[in-house]
Every structure is written in structure tokens, then in C-alpha cells.
Amino acid sequence: MISCRKASELMSLSMDRTLALRERLALGLHLCTCSMCRAYRRQVVILRDMARALAARMRQFAPGEMDLSPTAAARMRRALERENSGNDP
Numbered sequence: 844m845i846s847c848r849k850a851s852e853l854m855s856l857s858m859d860r861t862l863a864l865r866e867r868l869a870l871g872l873h874l875c876t877c878s879m880c881r882a883y884r885r886q887v888v889i890l891r892d893m894a895r896a897l898a899a900r901m902r903q904f905a906p907g908e909m910d911l912s913p914t915a916a917a918r919m920r921r922a923l924e925r926e927n928s929g930n931d932p
Contacts, residue, residue, distance in 0.1 A: 844869075844872065844873065844876075845869045845870070845872075845873050847873075847877060847879065847880055849869075849873075850869075850870055850873045850874070850877065850880045851880070851883060853866050853869070853870045854870065854880075854883070854884050854887055855887070857870070858887070858891055
């Protein structure tokens with residue numbers, strides 16, 4: 844029986860490649876007995892699907908269409924500088 848850590852590694856790998864038979868069997872057995880990993884797997888699949896949908900949506904925009912205004916960029920830069928320096932606003 845594999846650990847939850849190994850199961851999460853296999854779930855991640857399965858997003859990038861086809862798992863070997865031994866890996867699929869070990870993960871399947873673990874998922875049959877571990878409700879936490881089943882929940883984690885559902886969440887990973889949802890996140891993957893959302894990322895794919897966002898990427899598809901982003902491809903619909905023309906280059907430069909989503910650029911920040913200079914004012915917004917300066918505001919974000921100042922906020923990041925404050926955060927990195929540890930000072931309050």
C-alpha cells in the first residue's frame with residue numbers, strides 16, 4: 844500500500860503522462876481506501892480543468908488587449924514593494 848504522499852505524486856504525474864500499470868494499480872487501490880486522497884484528486888482535476896479553460900479564454904484576446912494601464916501597474920508595483928519591505932500601507 845502506498846502513502847498519501849506517494850498517491851499525490853502519482854496523481855500529479857498522471858496529469859503529465861500515462862502511469863505505468865503498477866502505478867495505476869497502486870494509486871487505484873489507495874484511492875479505494877482513502878477518502879482524503881479521493882477528495883484531493885477531485886480538486887486537482889477541477890483545478891486542471893479551470894486552468895485549461897482559462898488558457899483557452901486567454902487565447903481569445905489580442906496581444907496587448909489585457910495589458911495594465913500605467914496607473915494600475917504603478918499601483919501594483921507600490922503594493923508589492925510595501926509587501927516585500929514588510930511595511931504596512
